[in-house]
Amino acid sequence: MQMLRVLLVTLLLALAACGGGGQPATSPGNEYGASGGDTPESGDGVDRSRLARELYFYNWSDYIDPAILEQFEAEYGVRVIVDTYDSNEDMLAKIRAGNSGYDIVVPTDYAVQIMIAEGLAAPLDKSLLTNLVHLDPNLLDQYFDKGNVYSIPYMYGITGIAYNTKFFPDGIDSWAAIFEPEQIAEFRGKISMLDDARETPGAALRYIGQSLNSTDPAALERVKEILLAQKPYLAAYNSSDVNRKLASEEYVLAHSWSGSAMQARNGLGDEFSGNPDIAFVIPKEGGMIWMDNLMILKDSPNAYTAHVFMNFLMRPKVSAQNTEYIGYLTPNKDALDLLSDEIKELYQQGFAPDEEMYKRLEWAVRNEGTTAFDDLWTEIKGE
Numbered sequence: 117m118q119m120l121r122v123l124l125v126t127l128l129l130a131l132a133a134c135g136g137g138g139q140p141a142t143s144p145g146n147e148y149g150a151s152g153g154d155t156p157e158s159g160d161g162v163d164r165s166r167l168a169r170e171l172y173f174y175n176w177s178d179y180i181d182p183a184i185l186e187q188f189e190a191e192y193g194v195r196v197i198v199d200t201y202d203s204n205e206d207m208l209a210k211i212r213a214g215n216s217g218y219d220i221v222v223p224t225d226y227a228v229q230i231m232i233a234e235g236l237a238a239p240l241d242k243s244l245l246t247n248l249v250h251l252d253p254n255l256l257d258q259y260f261d262k263g264n265v266y267s268i269p270y271m272y273g274i275t276g277i278a279y280n281t282k283f284f285p286d287g288i289d290s291w292a293a294i295f296e297p298e299q300i301a302e303f304r305g306k307i308s309m310l311d312d313a314r315e316t317p318g319a320a321l322r323y324i325g326q327s328l329n330s331t332d333p334a335a336l337e338r339v340k341e342i343l344l345a346q347k348p349y350l351a352a353y354n355s356s357d358v359n360r361k362l363a364s365e366e367y368v369l370a371h372s373w374s375g376s377a378m379q380a381r382n383g384l385g386d387e388f389s390g391n392p393d394i395a396f397v398i399p400k401e402g403g404m405i406w407m408d409n410l411m412i413l414k415d416s417p418n419a420y421t422a423h424v425f426m427n428f429l430m431r432p433k434v435s436a437q438n439t440e441y442i443g444y445l446t447p448n449k450d451a452l453d454l455l456s457d458e459i460k461e462l463y464q465q466g467f468a469p470d471e472e473m474y475k476r477l478e479w480a481v482r483n484e485g486t487t488a489f490d491d492l493w494t495e496i497k498g499e
């Protein structure tokens with residue numbers, strides 16, 4: 117896929133840039149904005165008289181450095197109140213009910229499509245998003261929001277297996293390590309799978325050689341058998357604190373997002389310490405690649421302030437700081453050189469894709485058939 121090749125080039129450039137120099141204050145313009153606008157002082161084009169006192173940000177858990185919120189408040193006098201969720205489906209349920217009070221949400225690719233189709237998002241005012249010039253143009257204009265009318269990329273990542281190398285000294289190369297009862301029996305109660313209607317059936321689909329978007333009834337029946345056979349050995353379906361439980365060794369094996377595994381490995385600020393024995397792999401059968409995006413809700417009470425906050429998050433220094441903290445992959449091309457050698461080294465150890473890995477990554481898409489995953493997931497969890 118063209119996009120995968122482009123992502124790879126972006127990342128390889130980042131990894132090649134160890135010790136790279138400083139950033140220009142502004143970048144050349146493109147169709148998304150005329151200048152870099154990366155200046156913190158007044159004179160930055162922000163009309164402070166239009167700013168709200170508070171902004172309501174509905175984000176995935178452990179998905180922003182809290183220091184960034186403090187920096188935004190110090191500069192603009194706006195307090196950002198964060199509520200968290202752990203699945204697109206939970207977020208969508210809350211938003212669909214209406215009057216959520218939230219200004220900004222962070223849907224993943226396929227969930228952006230759903231939100232646009234259901235009229236839940238406000239169109240963006242690009243004139244307020246001058247820092248769009250810092251995003252990799254190859255990561256804009258994606259299938260789920262052509263022209264970025266409603267959304268801009270926040271972070272992207274991959275989904276595979278996180279494991280503790282003390283318990284798996286030979287490494288892991290197949291989903292069999294987490295799905296086959298005879299292989300997981302000795303780790304019973306120390307294993308988790310993501311609590312996610314697309315991720316967990318998707319992993320089982322890849323294990324049996326199918327696309328993670330397949331809704332073929334026979335394939336889904338086999339997926340159901342695999343997941344039900346695995347379920348007695350799991351501590352939980354968990355998308356909320358896999359990072360902490362891997363770090364503390366309550367789990368030794370987990371279906372995990374790359375950044376969550378990175379947090380288990382490196383720790384998360386003042387929240388918890390890292391565990392150097394945590395490794396991450398995309399199994400040979402393949403895994404998911406995805407992108408989370410910032411979107412302003414149609415009924416956002418503070419749309420102007422929301423734009424100012426989004427523009428702040430796109431400053432290269434802010435994006436680099438955030439990426440260092442949460443361990444995912446930034447779409448901000450001008451942030452890449454600002455990343456530490458430590459995170460680049462871990463990217464090379466498998467926490468980010470290389471050329472070979474890209475070939476076995478796949479995006480989740482939404483179509484008329486994919487509601488089958490919600491039904492399947494309800495069945496699996498209810499059994």
Ligand code: SPD
Nearest residue numbers: 176177178179224373406
């Ligand atoms: N803790 C933050 C996790 C963000 C994961 N979002 C992507 C989900 C892809 N299915």
